[in-house]
Amino acid sequence: MAYTLEAFCGDARTILKADSGPTGVEKIRQKMESLVQDAEFVRQHFHDGMQYGARRLFVDPELGFEVLGYRAEKARTSPAHDHGDSWALYGQVRNYTEMTEYNRTDDGKDPDNAKLEIKDKYKLEPGQVGTYWGSQLHSTYTPTDCCYLRLTGTDLEKRPRVRIDQNTGKIIK
Numbered sequence: 001m002a003y004t005l006e007a008f009c010g011d012a013r014t015i016l017k018a019d020s021g022p023t024g025v026e027k028i029r030q031k032m033e034s035l036v037q038d039a040e041f042v043r044q045h046f047h048d049g050m051q052y053g054a055r056r057l058f059v060d061p062e063l064g065f066e067v068l069g070y071r072a073e074k075a076r077t078s079p080a081h082d083h084g085d086s087w088a089l090y091g092q093v094r095n096y097t098e099m100t101e102y103n104r105t106d107d108g109k110d111p112d113n114a115k116l117e118i119k120d121k122y123k124l125e126p127g128q129v130g131t132y133w134g135s136q137l138h139s140t141y142t143p144t145d146c147c148y149l150r151l152t153g154t155d156l157e158k159r160p161r162v163r164i165d166q167n168t169g170k171i172i173k
Contacts, residue, residue: 002038002039002040002041003034003035003038003041004040004041005035005041005044005045005057005058005067008031008032008034008035008067009058009060009067011028011031012028012031012060012065012067012151013060013062013063013065015027015028015031016028016063016065017063020153025087025089025131025153026131028089028151029089029129029131032089032091032129032149032151033091033127033128033129035091035149036091036092036093036126036127036129036148036149037126037127042093042094045057045069045149046069046071046093046094046147050069050071050147051071052071052072052073053070053071053073054068054069054070055068055069055070056068057069057149059155064153064154064155065151065152065153065154066151066152066154066155067149067150067151068149068150068151068152069147069148069149069150070142070146070147070148070149070150071145071146071147072095072142072143072144072145072146072147073144073145074144075141075142075143075144076140076141076142077139077140077141078139078140078141079139079163079164079165079166079172080100080102080116080137080138080139080163080164080165080166081137081138081139081161081162081163081164082134082135082136082137082138082161082162083132083133083134083135083136083152083153083156083159083161084134084135084156084159084161084162085134085159086134086152086153086154086156086159087131087132087133087134087152087153088131088132088150088151088152088153088156089129089130089131089132089150089151089152090124090129090130090132090140090148090149090150091128091129091148091149091150091151092124092125092126092127092128092129092147092148093126093147093148093149094126094145094146094147094148095126095142095143095144095145095146095147096123096124096125096126096143096146097123097124097140097141097142097146097148098121098122098123098140098141098142099120099121099122099123099124099130099138099139099140100118100120100121100138100139100140100141100166101118101119101120101121101136101137101138102116102117102118102119102137102138102139102166103116103117103119103137104116104137104164105117111171112170112171113169113170113171114164114169114171115169116137116164116166116169124148135162137162137164139166
């Protein structure tokens with residue numbers, strides 16, 4: 001039997017109501033792995049005819065978590081960024097996402113510049129889900145036609161976040 005987006009969102013809601021901390025988020029990550037590995041879910045939400053860009057698939061009206069689907073039209077590297085006071089789960093569906101995690105090595109006193117060092121670099125392959133916590137700086141590289149699912153604890157566009165050009169150290173405002 002297929003694991004549906006609706007069932008996943010219901011499971012995520014139940015889990016977060018019981019435990020919105022790291023243990024609860026890990027349980028959701030495991031459920032998300034099942035979802036992005038489900039052939040029927042992938043066929044329905046990530047078929048070749050789906051639009052490029054981001055699509056909001058679900059917003060929980062009570063808890064505020066969001067599920068978004070992404071399909072990359074062209075290769076793209078994001079700036080190093082965090083998720084503010086939230087967390088995010090990235091579930092790979094098609095192709096791969098190259099994740100780079102960073103440590104910030106400066107004292108944070110310069111409002112325009114930061115110094116970063118690479119902490120880790122790896123690929124999320126189809127069926128894998130990565131967890132990224134609030135202030136954990138990371139960047140993504142997505143090749144053409146990459147597809148992934150992202151679940152965030154809240155609407156990240158409404159939260160203060162840090163974005164840094166990892167090549168120049170310039171803080172993006």
